[in-house]
Amino acid sequence: MKKILLIDNSYPINTRNQKIIKTLNKKFDVKFASWNRANSVIKKCDKNMYIYNSNEGYNNKVAKLIGMFKFFLYLNKVLNDFDPDYVIASHWDMLFLASILKNKNYKLIYDNLDIPTASSKLFLKSFKKIERISLKKTDAIIFASRFYKDLYSNYVGEKLVLENKPLEIIKETDNLNINNYLSEIDSSKTKISFIGGIRYLSIMKNLVLASKYNNSNIELLFFGGGKDEGKLKKYCTDQNIKNVHFFGTYEYKNIGQFYKLSDVIWAAYPYKDYNVKYAISNKFFETLIFNKPCIYSENTKLGSYVKKINIGLTVDPYSIDEIDFLFKELVNNKGMLEPIKENIKKINKFNYWKDHEKKLIELFSKVK
Numbered sequence: 001m002k003k004i005l006l007i008d009n010s011y012p013i014n015t016r017n018q019k020i021i022k023t024l025n026k027k028f029d030v031k032f033a034s035w036n037r038a039n040s041v042i043k044k045c046d047k048n049m050y051i052y053n054s055n056e057g058y059n060n061k062v063a064k065l066i067g068m069f070k071f072f073l074y075l076n077k078v079l080n081d082f083d084p085d086y087v088i089a090s091h092w093d094m095l096f097l098a099s100i101l102k103n104k105n106y107k108l109i110y111d112n113l114d115i116p117t118a119s120s121k122l123f124l125k126s127f128k129k130i131e132r133i134s135l136k137k138t139d140a141i142i143f144a145s146r147f148y149k150d151l152y153s154n155y156v157g158e159k160l161v162l163e164n165k166p167l168e169i170i171k172e173t174d175n176l177n178i179n180n181y182l183s184e185i186d187s188s189k190t191k192i193s194f195i196g197g198i199r200y201l202s203i204m205k206n207l208v209l210a211s212k213y214n215n216s217n218i219e220l221l222f223f224g225g226g227k228d229e230g231k232l233k234k235y236c237t238d239q240n241i242k243n244v245h246f247f248g249t250y251e252y253k254n255i256g257q258f259y260k261l262s263d264v265i266w267a268a269y270p271y272k273d274y275n276v277k278y279a280i281s282n283k284f285f286e287t288l289i290f291n292k293p294c295i296y297s298e299n300t301k302l303g304s305y306v307k308k309i310n311i312g313l314t315v316d317p318y319s320i321d322e323i324d325f326l327f328k329e330l331v332n333n334k335g336m337l338e339p340i341k342e343n344i345k346k347i348n349k350f351n352y353w354k355d356h357e358k359k360l361i362e363l364f365s366k367v368k
Helices: 015-024 061-082 092-100 121-135 201-212 229-238 252-261 274-278 282-290 301-308 320-332 334-347 353-366
Strands: 003-008 029-036 049-053 086-090 107-112 140-143 158-161 190-195 218-223 244-246 264-266 294-297 313-315
Touching: 003 015, 003 061, 003 092, 015 029, 015 353, 029 061, 049 061, 061 092, 086 092, 092 107, 092 121, 140 353, 158 353, 190 201, 190 252, 190 320, 201 218, 201 229, 201 244, 201 320, 218 252, 218 320, 229 244, 252 282, 264 282, 282 294, 282 334, 294 301, 301 313, 313 320, 320 334
Parallel strands: 003 029, 003 086, 029 049, 086 107, 107 140, 140 158, 190 218, 190 264, 218 244, 264 294, 294 313
Antiparallel strands: none
16 A cells, blocks of 8 residues: 655644545555644544644744754654655645655655745745745645646646535534524624634734624624634724624534524635735635625635626725725625525535545556
């Protein structure tokens, strides 16, 4: 049986990589190596895990750069121990490390989960150059967004678009008592929900302020924790915002309930981030499955796409006035969502992870 090692730059590994591992385990012997930069407690360890523990944290880029050399040495030992036939490098920084070690006898596959991004143009240019050099030793690319592919038109190896589509379990919505949530919500108002990890604090502040201006007509619901949850809660308290509700972390299998009680979903991220311009949110596929209109960012590939075929709404997330205007439109013209829902029905197929597993497995037979 062929062996695959997946390398990730964080622990726990993200849900997309968990799905990749589970799929490939059907045909291959798969292990993963990850960098536990927060030295967090490992709840369950087994023979398929290689975990390097350190204390750099996830917000200190200088510490990460220094610590990367030690992780590189650890990775070298892992490769000697496992001796994989294929290495999947998740993120461009892990691709860089794996490409340096490419003198070992394995095929290198780049899981292009995010494209390099930085607020500094100099850093962005440097990161892109590192990625470009690393790609010379890469045998295939897996794109996490259809919009990434055009950025790599000069790459001549195998390519596969594998977006982070949901598992079918999200349709199983009967295992949660939704009344626990309804008791806090005025059901007569338009319910706008954010489902996921709370980050991009400045954008979220714009969102809650715009909801405050429409407090008599809108309920804003947050399902999920995240590094900015506490700060956003405090901001709502300081601003005396009463129509925003936080429900904390959740189990993935329960998100269907949150979509069911929502009228509109918020998935507008800061388009000034280079990666956001080209990324495709997993919320996109979830909203298609549950036929819920979603608000995306203007000036992004995804925003342009949903606008073109009228399957979503767009807004400038940096502008409180524009968000406020859109909210007022939603309240005053409830019929504006119906054409969007009808269009979603027309394209609502092949939106589950299982629909694309075969393509992923077949990629490895093409890379020789």
